Amino acid sequence: xxxxxxxxxxxxxxxxxxxxxxxxxxxxxxxxxxxxxxxxxxxxxxxxxxxxxxxxxxxxxxxxxxxxxxxxxxxxxxxxxxxxxxxxxxxxxxxxxxxxxxxxxxxxxxxxxxxxxxxxxxxxxxxxxxxxxxxxxxxxxxxxxxxxxxxxx
Amino acid sequence: xxxxxxxxxxxxxxxxxxxxxxxxxxxxxxxxxxxxxxxxxxxxxxxxxxxxxxxxxxxxxxxxxxxxxxxxxxxxxxxxxxxxxxxxxxxxxxxxxxxxxxxxxxxxxxxxxxxxxxxxxxxxxxxxxxxxxxxxxxxxxxxxxxxxxxxxx
DNA sequence: CTAAAACCTCAACTAATATTGAGGTCAAGC
DNA sequence: GCTTGACCTCAATATTAGTTGAGGTTTTAG
Numbered sequence: 001x002x003x004x005x006x007x008x009x010x011x012x013x014x015x016x017x018x019x020x021x022x023x024x025x026x027x028x029x030x031x032x033x034x035x036x037x038x039x040x041x042x043x044x045x046x047x048x049x050x051x052x053x054x055x056x057x058x059x060x061x062x063x064x065x066x067x068x069x070x071x072x073x074x075x076x077x078x079x080x081x082x083x084x085x086x087x088x089x090x091x092x093x094x095x096x097x098x099x100x101x102x103x104x105x106x107x108x109x110x111x112x113x114x115x116x117x118x119x120x121x122x123x124x125x126x127x128x129x130x131x132x133x134x135x136x137x138x139x140x141x142x143x144x145x146x147x148x149x150x151x152x153x
Numbered sequence: 154x155x156x157x158x159x160x161x162x163x164x165x166x167x168x169x170x171x172x173x174x175x176x177x178x179x180x181x182x183x184x185x186x187x188x189x190x191x192x193x194x195x196x197x198x199x200x201x202x203x204x205x206x207x208x209x210x211x212x213x214x215x216x217x218x219x220x221x222x223x224x225x226x227x228x229x230x231x232x233x234x235x236x237x238x239x240x241x242x243x244x245x246x247x248x249x250x251x252x253x254x255x256x257x258x259x260x261x262x263x264x265x266x267x268x269x270x271x272x273x274x275x276x277x278x279x280x281x282x283x284x285x286x287x288x289x290x291x292x293x294x295x296x297x298x299x300x301x302x303x304x305x306x
Numbered sequence: 307c308t309a310a311a312a313c314c315t316c317a318a319c320t321a322a323t324a325t326t327g328a329g330g331t332c333a334a335g336c
Numbered sequence: 337g338c339t340t341g342a343c344c345t346c347a348a349t350a351t352t353a354g355t356t357g358a359g360g361t362t363t364t365a366g
Contacts, residue, residue: 308365309364311365312364314360315358315359328345328347329344329346331342331344332342333343334342335340336339
């Protein structure tokens with residue numbers, strides 16, 4: 001029973017899946033991708049530290065913001081290695097992702113506000129349509145590089 | 154020259170690509186997916202109505218909102234067939250997509266506003282974290298169906 | 307002790323959104 | 337009239353995020 005108490009601190013892949021709400025195959029997948037890690041029993045079965053649940057929770061939340069797994073993994077890699085991340089560590093992560101989110105929200109909002117006008121009227125047809133050629137996009141490509149020429153005759 | 158004038162009303166795939174800012178392969182792809190269509194010359198080359206440029210513009214804009222090609226195609230299919238869509242037709246489209254956009258923006262905003270709190274503190278660890286268990290998600294799954302049990306011991 | 311449930315690996319498959327390449331044809335300019 | 341660039345089809349490849357299945361092992365419950 002003392003032994004069982006110790007073992008209880010680790011979770012099997014099935015428990016992780018059940019408690020995090022992701023499929024066992026997804027847990028395996030995240031491990032293959034290096035997002036999470038595990039130790040093995042003598043019988044080669046995975047055992048996860050219970051902190052894994054928080055990590056998976058964060059993976060799912062980050063995915064909702066549109067962040068790809070590779071970036072999530074990169075962010076995790078910057079976390080202190082071999083020591084449990086502190087609240088401060090997580091806060092740093094979330095602050096960076098919040099910036100991404102803000103950008104994305106801003107982009108979608110701009111899109112929404114111009115959607116009716118630009119699709120409904122002739123706006124899309126001129127080369128400086130704000131939807132197809134937002135100022136920041138132009139900055140990257142050089143002026144006029146990818147303008148849509150809808151009506152030039 | 155009169156003939157050339159008539160031909161000018163149609164665009165080759167290369168012209169479409171150049172003027173819409175998408176690759177030739179993407180134009181082919183959209184056609185295979187039924188999003189756009191073309192007629193053929195005697196020599197089997199595609200010729201596009203110039204309205205195609207607007208359609209591709211709309212495809213790219215809709216993609217920015219996160220709408221998959223299949224849905225864009227479905228929306229296009231509801232447009233009057235064999236007649237050029239009116240401003241009203243496009244407006245209807247954009248109004249529906251604006252609703253989608255609004256939902257998406259709302260979701261991301263909620264995410265942003267709770268990100269710091271939920272990742273930084275212990276919030277993710279309790280089963281009713283608003284990020285992992287927004288009320289609307291619970292409604293679908295039945296109460297408590299997929300709650301994250303981070304700290305139950 | 308044994309049967310069932312859970313686990314293991316590895317490979318193949320899915321879906322969306324294209325791009326790349328092979329092998330061949332068409333069209334335009336010198 | 338020939339070369340070159342643009343075009344054609346079809347198949348394979350790429351990426352992201354996983355799932356599914358085959359074939360075999362470990363753990364757990366009775």
